[in-house]
Amino acid sequence: xxxxxxxxxxxxxxxxxxxxxxxxxxxxxxxxxxxxxxxxxxxxxxxxxxxxxxxxxxxxxxxxxxxxxxxxxxxxxxxxxxxxxxxxxxxxxxxxxxxxxxxxxxxxxxxxxxxxxxxxxxxxxxxxxxxxxxxxxxxxxxxxxxxxxxxxxxxxxxxxxxxxxxxxxxxxxxxxxxxxxxxxxxxxxxxxxxxxxxxxxxxxxxxxxxxxxxxxxxxxxxxxxxxxxxxxxxxxxxxxxxxxxxxxxxxxxxxxxxxxxxxxxxxxxxxxxxxxxxxxxxxxxxxxxxxxxxxxxxxxxxxxxxxxxxxxxxxxxxxxxxxxxxxxxxxxxxxxxxxxxxxxxxxxxxxxxxxxxxxxxxxxxxxxxxxxxxxxxxxxxxxxxxxxxxxxxxxxxxxxxxxxxxxxxxxxxxxxxxxxxxxxxxxxxxxxxxxxxxxxxxxxxxxxxxxxxxxxxxxxxxxxxxxxxxxxxxxxxxxxxx
RNA sequence: GCCGGUGUAGCUUAGUGGUUGAAGUGGGGCUCUCAUAAGGCCUAGAUGAAGGUUCGAUUCCUUCCACCGGCACCA
Numbered sequence: 017x018x019x020x021x022x023x024x025x026x027x028x029x030x031x032x033x034x035x036x037x038x039x040x041x042x043x044x045x046x047x048x049x050x051x052x053x054x055x056x057x058x059x060x061x062x063x064x065x066x067x068x069x070x071x072x073x074x075x076x077x078x079x080x081x082x083x084x085x086x087x088x089x090x091x092x093x094x095x096x097x098x099x100x101x102x103x104x105x106x107x108x109x110x111x112x113x114x115x116x117x118x119x120x121x122x123x124x125x126x127x128x129x130x131x132x133x134x135x136x137x138x139x140x141x142x143x144x145x146x147x148x149x150x151x152x153x154x155x156x157x158x159x160x161x162x163x164x165x166x167x168x169x170x171x172x173x174x175x176x177x178x179x180x181x182x183x184x185x186x187x188x189x190x191x192x193x194x195x196x197x198x199x200x201x202x203x204x205x206x207x208x209x210x211x212x213x214x215x216x217x218x219x220x221x222x223x224x225x226x227x228x229x230x231x232x233x234x235x236x237x238x239x240x241x242x243x244x245x246x247x248x249x250x251x252x253x254x255x256x257x258x259x260x261x262x263x264x265x266x267x268x269x270x271x272x273x274x275x276x277x278x279x280x281x282x283x284x285x286x287x288x289x290x291x292x293x294x295x296x297x298x299x300x301x302x303x304x305x306x307x308x309x310x311x312x313x314x315x316x317x318x319x320x321x322x323x324x325x326x327x328x329x330x331x332x333x334x335x336x337x338x339x340x341x342x343x344x345x346x347x348x349x350x351x352x353x354x355x356x357x358x359x360x361x362x363x364x365x366x367x368x369x370x371x372x373x374x375x376x377x378x379x380x381x382x383x384x385x386x387x388x389x390x391x392x393x394x395x396x397x398x399x400x401x402x403x404x405x406x407x408x409x410x411x412x413x414x415x416x417x418x419x420x421x422x423x424x425x426x427x428x429x430x431x432x433x434x435x436x437x438x439x440x441x442x443x444x445x446x447x448x449x450x451x452x453x454x455x456x457x458x459x460x461x462x463x464x465x466x467x468x469x470x471x472x473x474x475x476x477x478x479x480x481x482x483x484x485x486x487x488x489x490x491x492x493x494x495x496x497x498x
Numbered sequence: 499g500c501c502g503g504u505g506u507a508g509c510u511u512a513g514u515g516g517u518u519g520a521a522g523u524g525g526g527g528c529u530c531u532c533a534u535a536a537g538g539c540c541u542a543g544a545u546g547a548a549g550g551u552u553c554g555a556u557u558c559c560u561u562c563c564a565c566c567g568g569c570a571c572c573a
Contacts, residue, residue: 032573208568221571366536374533445532495534
């Protein structure tokens, strides 16, 4: 048995808790959870982190509006996120919050280190500044040349700022991306970044004079650190930089992120790591967004899907299943209740649930007279079944390694279909010489199916294992009425 | 505006320079009865449009149409 003593570090992005979590947040956590569980089953020592990015101007303002201090505000918001991950059965090993003391220490340590490398310098930031907002705007963010909040023309001013020498690492970074095809998945996203890297990078302003809700620069307390730098470093904090655990788990194996923050994870984070002389992440896996009825979810359209309600109504595993099966891992996907219920009825109720029920009923009936074995392949003659199972595992692994979760699930359902046809063909409800061995074959298949399902639908897999032991079937997924 | 991508049955996807383009789901028909009115079998149904390269293109090229995305210091 290959008990591999290998590590696997997987992270999601840390969420910005200015709003309660939505369905898009769920997709990312579920994808990460599936990978983490898969690797654990393979014997990897896994560290799976998620958390919250709690600093920044937006939180500061949001809290103010709610009449709370920022810490109170994020404490409150953090409960929604933590609770959601719990009910979604997310197996994260850490939930990092950037307002934690340990994180602030790590950030300051990292800043100091980069500073000592000479990659941070003081300069002047030129930009369009709205006095009322106390913040800078990019030309593209203006509405008719005016601040989108106060509808006033911003002033063009200069401000002292600290800069990170991103430009210095551009070449090395570009080379790394070119040499590592799997650094950014999917390839189309990788191309976007490479395209942008073909032009000269500007150094990054990493300090904010006016943002109070942030981590002070250790070298100059008048400034707070640009939240993105603060946020990215969470991947260090969660594995206890720079100590033993960090040495074991660095570099990251997979960062799972949304398509809106590729730049930050590949270019900014990559440059920071190069400056520190550390290896870059192996893979950044980029997912898309979830629309609702083909449109962006928004309050004004009234098409926002509340994940809490969804899980409450249908259960955890069906939600996990839908997001993993119906939605492409790296493209945008659409949610509607209609699509959801169709998937549920077709795949979970009539497919998986029904198969488990019919096999177990037959096993139960025969069990009193003759012994069914628990999940062992009976006849050498059953190489048809054996072959199908081997083929399934092969395709399963292939697609899994390429992060094609929707296709991986497809391979499992193919095996389910095989079992249904096998039953039809062998008619094990009729008395025959083969009856017992066929039922045993089917029990074996169910056991395999449960194993295959473990990373995706952990609760369901567990239920199937239990039912196989007791030989008592209970409906896994009651069919939804129309 | 600049740059890039995508367009395969109603829906979600797979795939290939070459005999009749694959699957699931949904539709229609038949059927078994162990099972959650589930299962099985059969069937209809697609390569956005027009050109070009080629003996041959869904696959390569061009144009068009449609949709989507990227263009950094908001997160």
